[in-house]
Amino acid sequence: MSDATHAAPRPKRRTTSAYPSWFYLPAAIIYAVLFLFPTVASLFFSLTRWTLFDATFIGFDNFVQFFREPFLVKGLVNTLIYAVLTSGLKVVLGFLLGVLLTSRIIARGYLRSVLFFPVLVSTVGVGITFTVMMHPTTGVINETLGLFGIKGPGWLTDPNLALFSVALVDVWKGVGLATVIYIAGIVSIPQEYYEASLIDGASAWDNFWNITLPLAKPATVTVIILSLIGGLRSFDLIWAMTKGGPGFTSDVIASVIYKQYQAGFYGLSTAGNVVLFVMVAIIIIPLSGFLNRQGDGQ
Amino acid sequence: MTSKFKGSRLAGLAAGLLLSASFVGTAMAQDVTLSFLVDNTDASTVTVAQALADAFMAKNADIAIELETRPGGGEGDNIVKTRLATGEMADVFLYNAGSLFQAINPQQNLMPLTAEPFEANVIDTFQKTVTAGGDVFGVPFATAMGGGVMYNKKIYADLGLSVPKTWDEFMANNEKIKAAGKVAVIQSFADTWTSQLFVLGDFYNVITAEPDFADKYTNNQAKYATDAAAIKGFERQEAVFKGGYLNEDFAAAKFDDAIRMLATGEGAHYPMLSFAAGSVVSNYPENQADVGFFALPGDDAAKNGLTAWMPSSLYIPKTTEHADQAKAFLAFVASTEGCDVQTKAVGVTGPYLIKDCTLPADVPAVVADLLPYFQRDGGTAPALEFLSPIKGPALEQITVEVGSGIRSAADGAALYDEDVKKQAQQLGIAGW
Numbered sequence: 001m002s003d004a005t006h007a008a009p010r011p012k013r014r015t016t017s018a019y020p021s022w023f024y025l026p027a028a029i030i031y032a033v034l035f036l037f038p039t040v041a042s043l044f045f046s047l048t049r050w051t052l053f054d055a056t057f058i059g060f061d062n063f064v065q066f067f068r069e070p071f072l073v074k075g076l077v078n079t080l081i082y083a084v085l086t087s088g089l090k091v092v093l094g095f096l097l098g099v100l101l102t103s104r105i106i107a108r109g110y111l112r113s114v115l116f117f118p119v120l121v122s123t124v125g126v127g128i129t130f131t132v133m134m135h136p137t138t139g140v141i142n143e144t145l146g147l148f149g150i151k152g153p154g155w156l157t158d159p160n161l162a163l164f165s166v167a168l169v170d171v172w173k174g175v176g177l178a179t180v181i182y183i184a185g186i187v188s189i190p191q192e193y194y195e196a197s198l199i200d201g202a203s204a205w206d207n208f209w210n211i212t213l214p215l216a217k218p219a220t221v222t223v224i225i226l227s228l229i230g231g232l233r234s235f236d237l238i239w240a241m242t243k244g245g246p247g248f249t250s251d252v253i254a255s256v257i258y259k260q261y262q263a264g265f266y267g268l269s270t271a272g273n274v275v276l277f278v279m280v281a282i283i284i285i286p287l288s289g290f291l292n293r294q295g296d297g298q
Numbered sequence: 299m300t301s302k303f304k305g306s307r308l309a310g311l312a313a314g315l316l317l318s319a320s321f322v323g324t325a326m327a328q329d330v331t332l333s334f335l336v337d338n339t340d341a342s343t344v345t346v347a348q349a350l351a352d353a354f355m356a357k358n359a360d361i362a363i364e365l366e367t368r369p370g371g372g373e374g375d376n377i378v379k380t381r382l383a384t385g386e387m388a389d390v391f392l393y394n395a396g397s398l399f400q401a402i403n404p405q406q407n408l409m410p411l412t413a414e415p416f417e418a419n420v421i422d423t424f425q426k427t428v429t430a431g432g433d434v435f436g437v438p439f440a441t442a443m444g445g446g447v448m449y450n451k452k453i454y455a456d457l458g459l460s461v462p463k464t465w466d467e468f469m470a471n472n473e474k475i476k477a478a479g480k481v482a483v484i485q486s487f488a489d490t491w492t493s494q495l496f497v498l499g500d501f502y503n504v505i506t507a508e509p510d511f512a513d514k515y516t517n518n519q520a521k522y523a524t525d526a527a528a529i530k531g532f533e534r535q536e537a538v539f540k541g542g543y544l545n546e547d548f549a550a551a552k553f554d555d556a557i558r559m560l561a562t563g564e565g566a567h568y569p570m571l572s573f574a575a576g577s578v579v580s581n582y583p584e585n586q587a588d589v590g591f592f593a594l595p596g597d598d599a600a601k602n603g604l605t606a607w608m609p610s611s612l613y614i615p616k617t618t619e620h621a622d623q624a625k626a627f628l629a630f631v632a633s634t635e636g637c638d639v640q641t642k643a644v645g646v647t648g649p650y651l652i653k654d655c656t657l658p659a660d661v662p663a664v665v666a667d668l669l670p671y672f673q674r675d676g677g678t679a680p681a682l683e684f685l686s687p688i689k690g691p692a693l694e695q696i697t698v699e700v701g702s703g704i705r706s707a708a709d710g711a712a713l714y715d716e717d718v719k720k721q722a723q724q725l726g727i728a729g730w
Contacts (some may be wrong), residue, residue: 049724052383053403056726065720070713137547157487157549159704246487246549247699262376263691264401265724 046274050267062271071248075256082167082238082252083231089171090178090227091220097175098182098219099212112183116176123173127240130169131156134241156242159249166241166250170234178223185219186212221291225284232280253279330623331362333388335381337610339370339491340553342576342644346440347392349643354630361623363390371491372691375401382407387615389624392439395427395611400687401725404430409614409621411435416629424651427608427684436611437632440640441648443607444572444668445499445681446593451663453480453566454590461592463599465534472543472567481565482543485701486556490694493701495569496538496594497531497693502605502679503596504528512685518722518729523712530596532700532707532714539703549702554581561585569594571607575664576644591667604671606678609651648672687725690717 046062048055066072101112118126133140134155142152155165193211202210235254238244244251244259251259257272336347344367351363366388368377375398381387382402393399402408410433411417417425417434428436447468454460457478462468472482486492504511507527514520522528538544545551545565557574559565561582568574572591579586593604612631614624630636637655646661649672661669671677683689696714699705705713722730 049726051403051724052379053406070716135547136550154549157547159702243490245490245695245698246702247695247704249699249704259372259692259695262372263721264375264379265691265720268720268724 042270042273045267046271048267050270051264052266055267058267062268063275065268066271066275069256071251071256072253074248075251075253078163078250079232079252079254082163082170082234083228085164085167086170086174086231086234087224087227089167090175091223093171093175094178094182094223095213095216095220097179098186098216099208101179102183102186112179115179118173119176121173123236124240126169126173127237131241134165157246159246162242162246162250166238169241170231170237173237174227174230178227181223181226182216182219185216189215224291225288228287229280229284232283233276329360329362330620331364332390332620332623332627333366334363334627335366335368335378335388335391337370337374337392338367339374340573340577342573342580342647343392343440345576345580346640346643349639350631350636351627353635353639354627357630358626361626363627371489371694375691378402382615385617387617389618389620390612390614390627392610392612394683395424395436395438395608396681396684397687397689398683399428399436399611400430401721404428404435404613405433407615408435409616409618411437411614411625411628414625414629416625416632419632419653421651421653423680424608424611427680428611428613436613437628438609438651439612439631440573440609441646441650442609442672443648444591444593444671444678445495445501445605445607446569446572446591447499448560448568448570448572448574448578448589448591448664450560450563450566450588451590452563452588453478461590462595463602464595464597467599468595469537469541472538472541475566476541476543480563481545481559482541482567483538484545484551484556484559484565484568485548486551486553487549487698487702488551488555489553490698492553492556492570493697494694495571496535496701497697498681498683499569499594499605500531500534500596501682502593502603503530503601504682505679506596506601506603512682515682515718516686516688516727518719521711521715522718523708523715529707529711532697532711535697535701536703536707536710539701544701553577557581561589563588572664572668573607573609573647575662576647578664579645579662587663589662589664591664593671603674603676604668604678605681606672607681608684688718688722688727690714690721692717 045055047057047059049058049062050056069075097115101108101115105111134142136142136152136154136157139152139155141155145152153161156162189212193215194207197207197211233254234252235258238250238252238255239258242250244255253272253276257269257276260269260272334347334351336343338344344365348365351365355361355363368374378387378391378393379402387407393402412432412434416437420434420437424438424442425434428434449461453475457474459471459474462471475482504525504527508514508520508525511520511525511528520528522532545559547555551559553574554577556565556568556570557577558581560568561578562585575586575589575591578589593602595602612628614621614628618624632652634652634655637650637652640650641658646657646665648665648668649657657669693714696705696710696717700707700710719730
């Protein structure tokens with residue numbers, strides 16, 4: 001890009017760009033070194049058997065191996081479940097909380113900050129705390145349930161439950177952000193609509209259903225996209241809480257990739273990252289286009 | 299540098315020269331600080347490392363050693379590999395011997411120690427496990443271990459049980475312990491590495507049945523899923539789960555919880571490496587006489603024996619700037635004096651692999667149970683990871699699944715064979 005501007009005669013270019021071309025150089029260098037080079041390098045290394053010390057070119061064997069990985073199918077399904085579940089719950093809960101926290105209630109500012117607080121806490125810290133609380137016999141959750149005579153499940157140790165437990169913690173931690181986006185969206189809806197509907201004698205339910213919900217659509221699109229991407233590539237919380245366990249039952253793609261890396265299969269894990277990149281792109285790009293088109297239609 | 303190195307080495311070998319040696323050291327000024335990376339899997343590892351460093355520093359005033367700790371298991375492997383690859387490794391580091399040692403590309407990353415005089419003190423059996431391409435790269439840290447079952451002697455005495463010599467006797471004991479309302483088998487799957495003992499500790503029984511298993515396994519000719527002797531480890535782990543012998547919180551318990559249950563008599567059996575005796579001694583000194591050890595039993599009482607583990611080793615990376623001082627430290631560790639420092643720090647955990655090292659008369663109960671296997675001819679066989687460079691990295695997750703009833707033994711063994719294949723290919727072993 002900067003080459004082209006260099007080659008062109010200066011006076012003519014002045015009109016199209018407000019800045020001299022060297023002005024772009026620092027950003028271009030940072031972009032090339034930190035983003036372009038690693039992307040190209042990882043594409044190369046995904047085609048090699050790489051020990052960190054040396055790399056042997058093996059073509060597409062890593063991708064073949066990755067898709068034969070017995071845990072991969074499980075990881076793929078888990079990733080989708082996790083992403084859809086957390087994203088869906090964040091939309092529903094975030095929207096309801098957004099409506100609540102824009103209404104005239106006592107201590108609104110305080111409640112807003114309480115709700116946002118988990119977003120600010122370190123994910124690993126949240127993970128470790130909940131791991132302790134969800135301990136099957138000595139955790140505070142099951143001890144509380146025990147007071148009422150209920151025998152709580154092994155939240156993180158039951159293979160059928162572990163992924164959902166982590167997803168719920170993810171929602172607890174992330175719903176604050178979704179709510180803030182919804183609050184901004186709801187507040188920006190002009191008051192005139194509500195005044196008009198008041199004159200028409202509409203109920204609160206009608207207001208909610210016909211004004212707030214449709215006009216908060218841009219916020220919904222943002223929340224869905226952000227939380228879906230977050231869910232698809234989520235790793236830190238799962239790793240802190242279950243390490244993909246028990247066994248492989250709560251593995252997601254990112255944790256499968258990490259385990260390959262940990263085991264020293266560097267080429268294979270790089271190939272996994274390329275697969276993850278492609279998968280996120282395939283899901284998000286059409287979805288984003290679809291949702292935004294719908295948003296424009298309103 | 300050279301004269302100072304000689305000074306400190308002399309100090310390491312002859313205590314009488316201590317004074318003059320440290321004078322040389324200080325006269326040459328320029329003190330050196332060695333970094334020393336150890337894992338914190340077990341509290342006693344750090345205690346021993348610190349004791350060795352302190353004793354060495356007391357003799358070598360010009361060399362300071364700073365201890366750095368890292369996690370164990372897969373996460374630790376990753377740290378070691380990454381730091382070696384980036385040239386950021388500590389001057390001396392502790393890491394496994396055997397197959398994991400082969401996976402860190404020793405000829406490229408580590409300083410060969412073949413010609414060092416202190417290697418003459420190291421017992422051959424150990425040297426073989428830290429040899430690559432004809433060069434020796436390490437010295438043993440701590441003692442040889444056994445992989446088997448640690449058990450609570452009080453429960454055994456109360457219920458009138460005797461140490462099982464066959465698997466059937468072991469299961470019969472489990473049944474009686476369960477009937478008495480105690481936990482028969484303790485598992486701690488929150489620390490996934492602890493789940494592998496039923497498979498890895500069964501290797502004495504495998505190799506007794508098939509003496510050439512290790513070679514066939516390395517050459518892609520023997521598989522866990524199809525080998526009648528090898529699959530038994532997985533099947534037995536499954537049988538223990540199905541018998542309902544496990545502690546209620548087996549999936550959430552950690553290594554430290556398991557040690558507590560075992561030492562205080564909440565549970566009777568804990569399949570573990572005997573190094574865990576160190577944790578019993580340091581955390582539950584009043585209970586240490588209650589904890590004993592026996593080898594994982596096989597089918598035949600006449601062929602009962604122990605799967606032995608070599609201890610981890612100390613290595614020097616090629617990137618170190620203080621090679622002479624690092625070697626002086628290794629020489630100290632590989633001396634009888636080094637053994638004595640370790641014994642003083644955590645007691646005896648097993649037989650040393652340094653020539654002429656002696657053990658005190660009163661040893662912890664686990665070690666007293668362990669030593670006879672080593673003293674008997676053919677009483678031990680090395681674990682597979684010391685006979686073959688290949689160990690699949692996902693075994694700990696697979697054994698968690700088999701041990702918690704998520705996956706069947708046959709399925710787990712087949713999955714592990716896939717994992718082994720991947721590792722063999724990564725290591726570039728011929729025939730895969």
